[in-house]
Amino acid sequence: MKSLNDQTVVVAGATGNVGPFVVRALLERGASVAAPSRSGEKLGGLRKHLSEHVDESRLGRLHTFVGDIGDEGEAAVLRRRITEQVGTPDAVVASVGDYVAAPSLLDARTAELQRALDTATLAHFVIARTFLPSLRDSGGTYVFLQGPLAFELYPGLGGDLVSIATAAQHMLFHALAQQAAESRASVVELVGHMLIRDRQTQPTSPLSGEAVGAVVAHLIAGAGQEAHGQSIHLRSPEQLADLGVDAHGLNAIAADARMPAR
């Protein structure tokens, strides 16, 4: 496994439910994180939230950028600014999402399906088109965050629009992984069977946000190269050991990261 100390990782969707756990795991392991968002206010909230979990020196490696990473023109500008101010991205985590709830599919409006598709397919497409080409030469890892709704309908959750849109996102992942197969880049999909709202792991969730963050960091630290093209379903904390994630070591890193900066 390579160290994340000199790695620049772009986390798209850093301000969301899952993104903060990913950013935190990466900062705790020494990476520099570039976090774009359409909202400066949300980025301020992210920094404040993280300040409760990681020490100042690690938080100093969080670089925030205001811009719409789902828009082709703005994403290109973000890539240039990130490269100039932080460094050429070594890895990318795409954790954008939008849970467009619709109690009944036949009563849903076209605009609602459009919104779900805008995020799950178009924004993901733009992010990959913007950042994946440079990983083909450097050999970096690109991680798609994904949910179980892409593979199964969950009646009663109002998630049908999300299922439709994220199923398309799953095929986008497959097609991009196939395209990247001849290159040095690794493209991996992590399907997390967790429930995270407002940056909090919900009591009924089988997986914690910390566990998801740890697996993402593990993939970026080198395990992603072995897993190119794989869709990894993460259902329980017991799987971390199977994937080679050292949970004890992770706890130690996390505890160390909370120590005041010297």
Ligand SMILES: NC(=O)c1ccc[n+]([C@@H]2O[C@H](COP(=O)([O-])OP(=O)(O)OC[C@H]3O[C@@H](n4cnc5c(N)ncnc54)[C@H](OP(=O)(O)O)[C@@H]3O)[C@@H](O)[C@H]2O)c1
């Ligand atoms: N939350 C869960 O319990 C859960 C469970 C399993 C899997 N997942 C997966 O994890 C990923 C992230 O989920 P999440 O719940 O963290 O998502 P989220 O909080 O709903 O959204 C994450 C971020 O995505 C960005 N975003 C949304 N639509 C966008 C668009 N059209 N263009 C550009 N950026 C956009 C927003 O960033 P800005 O507004 O800051 O720009 C938002 O903060 C998704 O792939 C989801 O399927 C989540």
